[in-house]
Amino acid sequence: MGDLGARPAAAGPDPDPRHSAEDLRIPATSDPTGITRGARFTFRFDGDTVTAHPGETIAAALLAAGYRELRRTRIADRPRGLFCAIGTCFDCLVSIDGGGPVRACVTPVRPDIEVEVSRGD
Amino acid sequence: MATEAATAQPIDADVVVIGAGPAGVPAAVAAARAGATVIVIDAADRPGGQYHRQLPHDFEVEDAGALHHGWRDATAGFDELVANDRIRHIAGTRVWLAERSPDRVTLHTTGAHRGTVRAQALILATGAAERALPFPGWDLPGVLTVGAAQALVKGQGVRPGHRVVVAGTGPLLLASASTLVRAGTHVLEVLDANGPGTWRAAGPRVLAPGKAVEAAGYLRDLARSRTPYRPAQAIIAATGDGRVESVTIAEVDRDWHVVDGTQRHLDVDAVCVAYGFSPNVGIAAALGCDLTPGGGPAVVVDRLQRTTVPRVFAAGEITGVAGADVAALEGAVAGAAAADACGHDVDRALVRRQVRRREKAQRFAAALQRATPIRHGWQSWLTDDTIVCRCEEVELATVRSAIAGAGVRDVRSLKMTTRCGMGWCQAAICGPNVVDLLTVATGAVPEDANRLAARSIAEPVALSEL
Amino acid sequence: MTVRDTAPRSADVVVIGSGLVGACCADELSAVGLSVVVVDRGNLTAGTTASGEGNILVSDKPPGPELDLGRLSRRRWVELADDLDTDIEFDEKGGVVVAPDEASAVGLAELAARQRSVGIQAVEATGADLQELEPHITPDLTLGMHYPEDCQVQPILASAALLGRARSRGAAVLGQTVVTGIELDALQRVRAVTTTRGTIATPWIVNAAGPWSSEVAALAGLHLPIEPRRGHILVTEPRGRLIHHKVYDASYVGTLTADPGAAQVSAVIEGTASGTILLGSSREFVGWDRQVDGDLVRRIGARAVQLFPVLADVKVMRTYVGFRPWLPDHLPAIGEEPAVPGFIQATGHEGAGIGLAPGTGLVVRDLVTERTPEIDITAFRPDRPALLPTPELTHG
Numbered sequence: 001m002g003d004l005g006a007r008p009a010a011a012g013p014d015p016d017p018r019h020s021a022e023d024l025r026i027p028a029t030s031d032p033t034g035i036t037r038g039a040r041f042t043f044r045f046d047g048d049t050v051t052a053h054p055g056e057t058i059a060a061a062l063l064a065a066g067y068r069e070l071r072r073t074r075i076a077d078r079p080r081g082l083f084c085a086i087g088t089c090f091d092c093l094v095s096i097d098g099g100g101p102v103r104a105c106v107t108p109v110r111p112d113i114e115v116e117v118s119r120g121d
Numbered sequence: 122m123a124t125e126a127a128t129a130q131p132i133d134a135d136v137v138v139i140g141a142g143p144a145g146v147p148a149a150v151a152a153a154r155a156g157a158t159v160i161v162i163d164a165a166d167r168p169g170g171q172y173h174r175q176l177p178h179d180f181e182v183e184d185a186g187a188l189h190h191g192w193r194d195a196t197a198g199f200d201e202l203v204a205n206d207r208i209r210h211i212a213g214t215r216v217w218l219a220e221r222s223p224d225r226v227t228l229h230t231t232g233a234h235r236g237t238v239r240a241q242a243l244i245l246a247t248g249a250a251e252r253a254l255p256f257p258g259w260d261l262p263g264v265l266t267v268g269a270a271q272a273l274v275k276g277q278g279v280r281p282g283h284r285v286v287v288a289g290t291g292p293l294l295l296a297s298a299s300t301l302v303r304a305g306t307h308v309l310e311v312l313d314a315n316g317p318g319t320w321r322a323a324g325p326r327v328l329a330p331g332k333a334v335e336a337a338g339y340l341r342d343l344a345r346s347r348t349p350y351r352p353a354q355a356i357i358a359a360t361g362d363g364r365v366e367s368v369t370i371a372e373v374d375r376d377w378h379v380v381d382g383t384q385r386h387l388d389v390d391a392v393c394v395a396y397g398f399s400p401n402v403g404i405a406a407a408l409g410c411d412l413t414p415g416g417g418p419a420v421v422v423d424r425l426q427r428t429t430v431p432r433v434f435a436a437g438e439i440t441g442v443a444g445a446d447v448a449a450l451e452g453a454v455a456g457a458a459a460a461d462a463c464g465h466d467v468d469r470a471l472v473r474r475q476v477r478r479r480e481k482a483q484r485f486a487a488a489l490q491r492a493t494p495i496r497h498g499w500q501s502w503l504t505d506d507t508i509v510c511r512c513e514e515v516e517l518a519t520v521r522s523a524i525a526g527a528g529v530r531d532v533r534s535l536k537m538t539t540r541c542g543m544g545w546c547q548a549a550i551c552g553p554n555v556v557d558l559l560t561v562a563t564g565a566v567p568e569d570a571n572r573l574a575a576r577s578i579a580e581p582v583a584l585s586e587l
Numbered sequence: 588m589t590v591r592d593t594a595p596r597s598a599d600v601v602v603i604g605s606g607l608v609g610a611c612c613a614d615e616l617s618a619v620g621l622s623v624v625v626v627d628r629g630n631l632t633a634g635t636t637a638s639g640e641g642n643i644l645v646s647d648k649p650p651g652p653e654l655d656l657g658r659l660s661r662r663r664w665v666e667l668a669d670d671l672d673t674d675i676e677f678d679e680k681g682g683v684v685v686a687p688d689e690a691s692a693v694g695l696a697e698l699a700a701r702q703r704s705v706g707i708q709a710v711e712a713t714g715a716d717l718q719e720l721e722p723h724i725t726p727d728l729t730l731g732m733h734y735p736e737d738c739q740v741q742p743i744l745a746s747a748a749l750l751g752r753a754r755s756r757g758a759a760v761l762g763q764t765v766v767t768g769i770e771l772d773a774l775q776r777v778r779a780v781t782t783t784r785g786t787i788a789t790p791w792i793v794n795a796a797g798p799w800s801s802e803v804a805a806l807a808g809l810h811l812p813i814e815p816r817r818g819h820i821l822v823t824e825p826r827g828r829l830i831h832h833k834v835y836d837a838s839y840v841g842t843l844t845a846d847p848g849a850a851q852v853s854a855v856i857e858g859t860a861s862g863t864i865l866l867g868s869s870r871e872f873v874g875w876d877r878q879v880d881g882d883l884v885r886r887i888g889a890r891a892v893q894l895f896p897v898l899a900d901v902k903v904m905r906t907y908v909g910f911r912p913w914l915p916d917h918l919p920a921i922g923e924e925p926a927v928p929g930f931i932q933a934t935g936h937e938g939a940g941i942g943l944a945p946g947t948g949l950v951v952r953d954l955v956t957e958r959t960p961e962i963d964i965t966a967f968r969p970d971r972p973a974l975l976p977t978p979e980l981t982h983g
Contacts, residue, residue, distance in 0.1 A: 026278040026304055032187035033304055035278040038179045055177025060277035068262035068364040074825060074862070075514045079363050081262030083511075083550075085269030086171065087164070087580070088250055090545035091260075091511060100826065100900045105272075106164075218881045229881035237881070407879075533630070537743060540861070545824055547904060577879055581824060581902035584866075584888040 024064045041111040052109040059085060059092050059104035062115075070094050070104055071118040093118045130236070134160040134209070135463040136456070137228060137240035139216055139404065142170015143191075143445040144437025144452035145246030146198035151456025152244075153207040156465040159456075160238055161202065161210045162230060165276075168199050168210065170248055171268060172445050174275040188275055188300050191445055211238075217582045219243065219404050226432055231586045242432050242459040245405050245420065246452060249438035251291075251395035252417055252553055254499045255517075257507050258359030259394070267297045267395035270306075280306040282391020286368055288312040288356040289395040292442065292489040295350070296335075297395070299342040308348045309387060312370065314377055314396070315493050316353030322491075356392060357384070357502040365392055377498030396495050398442045399553055403576030408433055412571045413441070417553040424476050426455035434459050443486030450479035497561050509558070510551040512544020520555070524562045531567045535559060545581060548573035595759050597788040598624040600955055601780045603766055603803050604795035606636035607742050607941055608933055610749035611948030612793050613758050619956060623758040624787055625750065626780070628765040628799075632746040635797045635940060638909025639742045640820060640857065640865050642833065643942040646682045646734035649698060650705045652966035653918060657939070658707075659962055660946030664738060667745070667945060671752065675745040676860045682737030683712070683720055685728050685894065686837040692730035695837040699732050708735050723829055723897040730837075737833050739857060742941045769807040769930075777807070777929030791955050793931045798910040800920075800934040807927050810976050811920060811969065813935055815910035817876070819869045819883050821891075824902045825862030830895065833857040835868075850883060854890035856898075864901065866891045868938075870911075879906050911937045916973035919943065921950055924969050931955070932969040 028036045037053035044050065045062060052061035059082050062070065069079040071093045083091040085105045093101035094115050101118040136152045138145045141163035149161045161168075167175040173195045176182055186192030202210050213233035220227045226243040230236060251268035253259065263282065267289060270281040280301070285308045287298045298311040343350050357379060358369040372383035399417040402410075410428040412418035419441040426434045436455035437448035453475050457467040503509075505518040523529045523538045532555065535541055541555050542548030548555070552573035559567045600616050602609045605627035613625045627633075643664055648654035668677035686692035699709035710733040712720055717731040724731075750760050761784060768781040769792065779788045794811075796803045804811035836854040850871035858864050869883045884906055892898050914920060914935040924930045933951050936943050946962075953960040 022283065024280045024282070026274070026280065030183065032184035034183040035176065036181040037278075053179070055179030056277060060273060060279045063273065063281070064279045070262070073514055078260065078514065079262055080260060080511075081364070082265055082269060082273075083253075083260075084250065084266050085272045086250065088546060088549050089511065090581075093545075100902075101824075218879060218884065220878055220881055227881065229884075533633075543861075545902075545904060577905045577907060578884075578903055581904045583900050583902050584823075584892050585899035587885045587888045587903070 024066075043109055043111060043113045043115060045115045046117055056109050057105055058094060058096075058107050058109045058115055061109045062104065069117060071101070077119075131227070131239050132160065132236070133239045134158040135240060135465070136160075136242045136244060136459045137162065137226065137238055138244045138246055139228070140170060140246035140248060140437070141165070141168035141202070141210065141212075142246060142248050142437065142448070143172050143195070144248070144439075144448040144455070145170065145244070146195070146202055147449045147452035148244045148246055148436050148456035148459070149208050150198055150201050150205065151453040152460040153205045153456075155457055155460035155467045157207065157460035157463050159208045160240065161208060162214050162216055162228065162238065163210070163212055164215045164232070166212050168202055168212075169195065171272065174272055176276065176278055180278060182278075188304055190296070194449065215580055215582075216404065217579050217587070218577075219408055219579070221408060221430065221432065229587070231582050235586060241463045242434065244455045244459055245428075245433065245435040245439055246437045246455075247401040247404065247439050249398035249400040249442055250549070252397050252399045252495075253394055253550060254396045254495070255507055255509055255554060256357055256359065256499070256502045257504050258361070258365065260508050260511055261359055261361055261365045262363065263361070263365035263390060264359055264392045264394065267294070267393045270301055270393040271297055274301060274304045274306070280304060281393055282389070283307060284309055284389045285391045285393060286310050286312070286356065286370075286387060286389050287393045288314070290314045290493045290495070291395055291397040292444065292486070292493055294395065294493070295339040298348070298350075299339040301393070302342050302346045302348055308343075308346065309389065310370075311343060311348060311350045312354040312356065313350070313352045313493075314355040314373055314496070314499075316375070318375055319492055319494070355499075355502075356394065359392055365389060368392055373498060375496070377496040378501050396499075397493065398438060399549075400439045400441070402439060402574050403549075404579050405433070405435060405439065406571060406575035407577055407579070410435070412574060414566065414570065418571050418574055425458040426451055427458065432462065442490065443483050447479055447482045447486055450475050450482065454479065495557075497557065500558060500561055509554060510539070510541040510544065512546050512550075513540040515539050515541050520558055521562070524559065530559070530563050532556065532559065532569045532572045536573070542573050547576055592784070594626070594761055594764065594782055594784040594787050595622075595624055596785070598622045598759070599789065600624075600791040600793060601626065601787050601789045602793040602795055603780075604634070604797060604799075604934075605631045605746070605750060605760065605762065606634050606795065606797055607632070607639075607746045607749075607944040608797070608936065608947050609793070609795035610746040610753070611944040612795055612933060612951045613753040613760070614749040615948040615952035616955060617753040617756040617758045619952060621955065623753060624789075625753070625758060625760045626764040626766060626782055627762050629762065631750065631760065631762045632743055634799070635909055635911060636742045636746050638818070638820065638907060639941045640855070640867065641676075641740045641742045641941055642939070643738040643740060644682060644734075644833070644939070645702070645707050645736050646684055646709070646732070647939075650701050652963060653939070653943075654702075654705070654707075655962045656943055656946045656950075656967075659949065660943050661736065661738065663945035663949060664740065667749070668740070671745075671748045673744060673748045675748055676739070676741035678739045678860070680737070680739055680832050682734040682833040682835070683717075684732045684734065684835055684837050685724070686730040687728055689729055691837040695730055695732055709733070710735070721831055721834060723895050724834070725894055725896055733832075739833060740941065741860070766803060766806065771807065771927065775927055777927065790929050791931065792929060793933050793951055795933045797934060797940070798912040800912060800932070804932070807924075807930050809924055809927060809930065809969075811932065811934075812915060812974055812976070814872060814913045815875055816913035816937060817869070817871050817873050818867060818909050818911060818938065819879065819887060819906055820909070821866040821884060821887055821903045821906045823864040823866065823898075824904050826864065826901055827862050828858055829897060829901075830856055830858040830864055834894065836890070836894065850880075852883065852886040852890060854887075854894050856891055856894060863904075864898070866903070875910065877908055879908060912940070913937050914974060916971075919947070919967055920969040920974065921947055921964055921967040922969050923954055926970070
């Protein structure tokens with residue numbers, strides 16, 4: 001179920017800072033950049049439960065939670081993830097609820113959707 | 122079965138603007154003030170384009186302008202987009218085809234509005250995207266464009282990684298790095314492949330007072346977070362198991378060839394690269410607008426932002442990257458010119474002043490561009506198995522063998538024999554790089570260099586969403 | 588491709604047009620030892636062939652001369668796929684024709700019966716049988732007909748391979764070479780071709796210029812009422828093998844002969860080796876307008892989704908137009924012009940050019956070497972009544 005290198009560390013302290021499970025979201029603080037988000041909900045990615053907030057894209061929620069690999073390529077089964085994040089490159093294709101590949105970076109995340117790494121045919 | 126039919130009735134206006142960014146919003150406002158009815162079509166839910174990308178409606182932020190420049194003017198424009206009765210802003214909507222006939226332009230859209238939009242004049246304000254150069258390992262998860270990092274930070278409040286390196290060149294490299302740092306991103310280093318020699322050669326205008334102050338501000342942001350800025354250095358490889366874990370950095374000479382013995386490694390979990398910009402000219406090229414020569418072409422316009430196609434105007438980065446200030450001026454001029462083309466009265470004195478201001482601002486921008494060229498030495502960083510076309514997974518060896526072995530000299534033949542440019546992104550990412558590879562290998566810019574630029578379908582659309 | 592500065596001074600045959608028909612002619616003529624020059628005013632194989640889907644069909648032809656040419660041509664395709672060094676993606680995938688309603692089902696059944704009577708394989712498939720042939724096809728169909736003999740090929744690869752083989756036998760293949768005139772002798776016989784790269788003395792000219800053929804014919808004082816009949820093709824993202832055969836709506840055959848006034852749309856769907864799916868088709872007269880028509884794109888998309896609901900979320904990535912060489916009676920013009928000996932027409936194949944090209948090449952070879960062609964080509968005479976000039980326009 002996915003490449004171990006593409007997952008965040010399991011719960012608990014991770015001595016390797018490259019795989020820190022610390023969420024990448026800009027937090028709610030009183031700094032000018034502080035962001036308050038709506039109530040969190042969950043969805044599933046490749047069998048894991050992942051949290052998200054209203055207004056987030058699938059790509060942002062997965063990135064924030066430490067996931068990097070979003071698809072495997074058709075010809076050589078290469079791992080790919082977010083690249084342009086603006087809907088131009090099509091490297092972030094994922095499958096939602098068993099459907100055809102869609103761009104994670106322009107698709108809003110919704111509660112309880114089942115997202116999977118899309119694989120080449 | 123097919124989903125509900127597209128909106129049967131076309132919607133009409135005098136002027137239609139594609140893009141609600143730093144050029145599109147001023148264009149719509151200027152056209153409306155001159156009395157034209159305006160429709161603005163934009164893919165995002167909120168105006169701002171890339172440069173002024175906003176957080177989702179559902180987010181609350183302490184200071185919406187914290188990570189932005191020119192925020193006050195931008196929000197004034199957003200407000201007028203809503204307040205001005207003559208402007209209709211269609212958000213969450215993408216144009217997949219533009220057609221022109223002698224008396225009007227017809228746009229086919231999908232998304233929130235599925236149907237057709239017709240106007241007498243079209244203003245293209247579709248901006249530009251960061252250009253990424255290939256290097257070994259650039260397709261590993263965790264390698265992003267700088268534009269991606271900007272979109273994530275500004276548009277979703279998410280940082281690109283925990284240990285980030287920013288590398289590339291271009292007029293916005295420093296500004297973008299500064300934004301990431303102000304958003305709390307741990308940026309280990311910022312690398313500019315161009316060095317002080319290139320900057321000096323660009324001429325005194327690069328150090329124009331306003332620009333120098335701006336640059337100093339960005340460098341201060343980096344210094345505050347102890348992020349070194351290193352000119353004449355580049356990422357020449359990325360490695361990792363299933364995701365990027367390390368990069369190889371080296372000094373490069375003036376032509377971007379690696380200075381041997383300067384290679385070093387850095388542990389990272391995210392890499393943000395950007396080597397200048399590629400204007401988004403897909404629709405313009407499909408309509409037949411003339412483009413500037415070379416890889417990453419821009420739309421040719423005159424002083425009134427007219428393209429070479431009647432009724433079609435262009436403003437902002439699509440005409441050449443010159444920053445948000447120039448984009449706003451170009452937008453205002455285009456809006457007035459488009460309204461004028463529809464028979465409305467414009468304030469000609471105002472337009473003349475805006476044209477003059479734009480020309481002045483553009484000279485600074487051009488100097489900055491000269492200071493941040495792309496040098497062909499990047500091609501020496503590649504190995505045989507470096508991916509050139511990401512979508513179709515075409516390796517450098519395949520491209521080189523088509524050129525050397527089969528004698529391929531033009532873009533069309535290269536595409537046919539290697540499949541470069543045939544994937545989902547339709548050469549958006551690999552196009553300019555393929556042109557540069559052909560140019561260096563054959564000694565001449567391919568005669569059909571702009572062939573990859575035209576998009577017959579502006580972006581892939583599901584059949585049920587046409 | 589080596590670009591010569593000047594054309595050869597003479598040749599046994601000059602072929603005008605480097606699309607698939609021209610390439611097949613060049614291949615067959617050079618194979619029997621004739622010296623051949625192929626000229627094309629643009630880049631090689633950049634015309635109609637480059638826009639083609641690669642159809643090799645027997646299913647869309649009723650018994651008659653065109654079916655005969657089609658069968659001859661198909662046999663030759665099988666041989667070429669085997670002989671040629673490069674992979675031309677030849678696939679004997681078979682075709683499935685579907686009739687969505689009673690009226691078209693009756694027409695399809697009748698056509699199939701007639702085709703069977705001359706030895707074409709046409710197998711009825713409905714319900715579970717049809718689902719087995721095409722798992723994703725809509726169940727909402729009255730009749731399906733399986734034609735195992737329909738094939739597909741990649742036309743640009745095929746054309747390039749054939750031109751390459753002709754070149755290896757000494758043929759000269761010149762792109763960016765405009766034919767400026769055709770010289771005739773005192774008996775009105777072909778004597779030479781003048782081009783922007785020089786004059787080529789030759790007794791034989793093959794006009795394989797596709798939709799541009801009437802301009803070429805006019806240079807020899809000949810009238811050939813070829814008109815460009817525009818079509819659109821949509822190309823989808825790669826989605827693996829969703830579609831197994833070449834599938835089209837029986838009404839496709841109707842649009843071939845329909846009133847040419849309005850734009851005709853009929854579903855034609857097939858997968859390719861790379862996993863993309865090609866969707867067509869449209870037919871209209873708009874001169875040489877290359878601008879894509881968004882309404883036709885929508886109609887083609889809607890027809891495709893009706894036939895294969897699974898396509899609803901499949902993305903179209905690009906679309907392009909092509910111009911078929913149309914003649915008023917929908918049959919090609921293949922034969923020597925009685926008024927200009929030595930001038931052979933090999934054009935007007937409309938939407939069937941890819942399938943019919945190898946057979947056309949064989950016929951042209953026979954005409955030049957004065958052998959009797961394997962099939963009866965009377966119906967393709969370029970001077971037949973249907974092609975003669977009329978006082979008024981033949982279409983609106």
